[in-house]
Amino acid sequence: MRSIFASPHASRVEFSHRASDLADGHSRIGRPTRFDVPLRWSGELRHLDPTQKTRPMVDIGRLTRGTSLASGVGFVLALLFGILTPAVLAIVHALSLASVSFDAAIVIAMVAIASITLLAISCRRRLVRISEAIDAIQCSIAIYDESDRLMLGNKRYCEVLGLPPEEMQPGTSYSDIVRRSLVKYLPPDRIEAELARRLTLHQSADGRPADRLYPNNRWERVTKTRLPSGLNVGIAVDVTEYYTLKDQLDMEARRFSALARGAPVGICLVDEHSAIQFVNDALVTMMGADNGEALIESAATFSVDRSEVKSFRGLIARLRTTLAETEVKLDVRGTTRHIIVRKAFVPIADSAGRGAAVSASSAADTAENLLIFVDITKRKTAEARISYLALHDPLTGALNRVAFAEDLDHASAGADMKSPAALIAIDLDRFKPVNDLHGHAVGDELLCRVVERIGAGIPGDCRLYRIGGDEFAVLCPPPSGVNAMAFARTILERLTEPFSIEGSRILIGASVGISSLPSDTDNPQTLIHYADLALYQGKSRGGGTVHAFSPAVLSSADTRRIMEFELAEALENGDIDIVMQPIFGLDREHPLAAETLARWTNRRTGESISPATFIPVAEAANLITRLDLTVFRRAIATYAELTAAGCGFPTLMVNVSVRTLEQCDVVDLVRETLERHGVAGTSVVMEVTENFVIHDAHRLSETMQAISQFGIRFALDDFGIGYTSLRMLADLPVSYLKIDQSFVRDLSNPDHRRQHRIIRAIVELASQLELHVVAEGIEDEATFDQLRELGCELFQGFLLGRPASAAAWSGGKVGVGKGTAAA
Incomplete structure (x- = not known):
């Protein structure tokens, strides 16, 4: 047989088979090799199931059986005829068994030689045709001897390996051929590992097909078989088109999977037997399951058309028989989910590949169902919320x-x-x-x-x-x-x-x-x-x-409106007067401060109106700022007079509302009042009631900071019953806390021991913040003693001194008496 790398028309034929191989060539060719579409593949080398029944593509035994038998038998007969005939003639002539002339023997020998020559020519032609046929086959064919040296390989084999014919001469080892091929398309660090894999598969040669990627980006399905004689016969079929189509299908499958898994709606594919084929991640999350398998096996209870359905499989079976759009309710971890399920029918193709005709009535039984789950819980919740609101x-x-x-x-x-x-x-x-x-x-x-x-x-x-x-x-x-x-x-x-x-x-x-x-x-x-x-x-x-x-309430409302009018007139006419109640220290001998209190006597009725009555009216009628400024000016003027007369006291305390401090011009009014009467700001404390209304906390802080630049300090009045926060104590320039008299009243009562703790806490808080504490509403000695023991240092109440007019202060008649506390 000639070399596959020689021209099909070459006159020289190289024959390397041993006679013994040719003699039993039919039995040693090996079983036919068959190929089919692979079920699975991985990497560059893809193995197929050897037990799979496949259709024969190339049968080497059938291809060479006739030629080998004819050429082998014919050659032996021609050789025997050409060599033994002269010898037989010579023996016959010597023994005189027959009368055959020498010339006749020569003729007979020449005829035999001619027969041999003709037979050789015939064999050569057959081998040339076989060689051409093998080279023309689109399968790669290679035969290696028992030492894994190349004996035969066709043109396609050369092309697949990407090697020129001169590098694939008969006798070249398999490892050298593979190494030369790998060098052309693999990086150096991968060549040895891949070569080792190829050698292992080559040595096994168990007849199992395996798919390989070759340097020309072609996929070949290779089958190698080791014959009893030791020959390794390999056949490869080009399956590149299959892999191209498969890659395209895989890409489409990945696209669909990515689309389905990334879709914001739940998707479930169900076949015609109600078997669940696919669920996406959105559906798993929607149903509160851990994964797809857990969802499919879920035994949760669903509500469909006001009836309960057990398990997810039961739900799917029920949905296949319902309308195209169905609402489902599901309780997921205590939360009710409302889900709309829409169905789409996917007709099942028949055996001929034609889509089956599907009617609306039989669609659920003859088609796959694509179930789309849309979570409308938010919409339902919004609708309920709208109705509720x-x-x-x-x-x-x-x-x-x-x-x-x-x-x-x-x-x-x-x-x-x-x-x-x-x-x-x-x-x-x-x-x-x-x-x-x-x-x-x-x-x-x-x-x-x-x-x-x-x-x-x-x-x-x-x-x-x-x-x-x-x-x-x-x-x-x-x-x-x-x-x-x-x-x-x-x-x-x-x-x-x-x-x-x-x-x-x-x-x-x-x-x-x-x-x-x-x-x-x-x-x-x-x-x-x-x-x-x-x-x-x-x-x-x-x-x-x-x-x-009651009907009396109507006249009361009229009375309130009249009071608002008369209070405005009183402010206009200067009818608002002041009194000052002393505040003492521990020695109780000389007042350390005095609180200014507003008083109003109705000019029309002559009645003295309590501050608890007219101050809320002033606030409701937006008269509180006018009232505060009137009292502040009167208090500063009176304090200046008392100081000048030598009857003053260290500190004057004046009540002011937050609404007044929020006025744009209050800082200038305070400065002007101090300058007009020559009173130092360090002698003045503004008391701010703790239950004040703050419209702009930042602006209030800025105003108080600006006023404090004059030396004026601030006190929080009625501390403990309002809403002061530690944040306000930190932000506002406060120097005094006045404990509300509700904590002081009945302090000696054994049932009110908790008040002791509250007062002690206030005192300790003030100490930490370096604030002074004033206790209001002291009416008996026992209360005074207990407050002193609790840490209070400044005291105010009827026990120590009643509110007094400026005249009483200037006359030194600030008296001490008993009675109830007054505002």
Whole structure:
């Protein structure tokens, strides 16, 4: 057989088979090699299942069997005929067995030689044709001897390895050929490892097909078989097109998988037998499962069309029989999820590859289902929230004005004298400072706690409404309106109890007004007005009370409006006077300071109006700033006169509201007043009530800092019952804390031992902040002694001295007497 690298028309033929190999060539060619599409592949070398039945592609035995047999037998016969014939003739001639001339023998021998020559020519032609056929085959064919040296390889084999013919001469070792090929497309550091793998597979030659990537980017399916004679026969088929198509399909599959897994909706693919083929990550998350397998095996309970379905598999089977769009409810870790499931049918192809016709009625049985799960929980929640907010306050959860108007009309229609309806109006006392001192978050939490307490104090048929801000209403429908007064008192008791929010103890109160229908009025709007009037009657008296509407309330409202007018006139006419109450130290001999208190005598009635009455009127009528500045100017002027007369005292304390400190020109007014009367700012302390309203905390701090530049100091009045936070104590230039008299009153009572701890805590806090403490409302010696033991150093109260006029101070008649504390 000629070399595969020689021209198919070459005249020289190299034959390297041993005679023994040719003699039994048919039995040693080996079993046919077959190839099929691989089931799996990995890396550059892909193995196939050797047990897989495959279709024969190339049969080397069949290809060479006839030629080997014909050439082998013919050659032996021709050789015997050509060589032995002359010898036989010679023997016959010698033994005279036959009369054969020598010439005849020569002729016979020449004929035999000619036969041999003709037979050789015939064999050569056959071998040339076989060689051409092998080179023309699109399969790679290679045969190595028992020492793994190349015996035969076709043209395709050379092309696949990427080597020129001169590098693949017969006798070249397999390792050298492979190494030369690997050098052309692998980096140096990978050549030895790949060569070792190739040698291992070459040595095994177990007939199993394996796919390999060669240097020309071609995939070849290689099958190597070791024959009993030791020959290694290898055949390779080009499967590059298959891998190209497979890569394209894999890419499409990856794209679909990426799209499905990254989709914001849940996707589930179900075959025609209801077997789940695929679920994406979004569906796993939506259903609250840990992974896809856990979801498929889930035994969760689902709600479909108001009926329960057990397990996820049961849900899928149920969905295949429902409409194209179905709503599903699922409880995931205590949260109800609302899910819309949409179906899409994927027809199953028949055996001929044609899509099966699918009718709407039989689609679930004859097609795969693509189930799309869309989580609409947020939409459902939003819809419910919208419906809720239409009738409820978003902060506290109480009913709102809209619900109040609807319920009031309904209650009015069913009320009569025997079964009345009642309206309870509630306005919180001292609420606004909570926002200013503790922040709006604490204020909001306080409102929520207020709603909880009110709700717990009214029966189930009464309804609570938040009208706005810190205003609430309770509607008692018939017949609960009969007990409205009892309900109102319960509400007030609950709201006067302290609130504990974020570590702060907050005390508020409430003013409550009641009106009834139809006893007070038969008009719903008038009912609201009457309840408000009753509420404000109690608020004008200091709050913390329950008032039911009566005709007298109407005249009271008129009286309030008259008081506002007369107070404005009093400020205009200078009718506001001052008194000063002394403040003593531990020695109690000489006053160390005095607090200035406002007094008003009504010019029309001659009545002395209590500050507890006219100060709230001034605040409501926006007269408080005028009142503060009037008292401040009068106090500075009086203090200058007393000092000049030698009857002064070290420190003058003057009350001022936050609203006054928030005025743009207050700093200039304070400076002008001090300069006009020649009073040093270091002698003045401004008392700011602790339950003040702060509209702009930053601006207030700047104003107080500016005033403090004159030497004026600040004190927090009524400390302990309002809403001062440590943040405000740190930010504002405060020098004094005045303990409210509610902590001092009945201090000697054994049942009030807790007040001792509160006062001691205030004193220790003030000490740490380097603040002075003033105890107010001291009316007996026992209280004084206990306050002194608790660490107080400054004292104020009727025990030590009553408020006195400037004349009494200048005459040295600041007396000491007994009585109740006065503002």
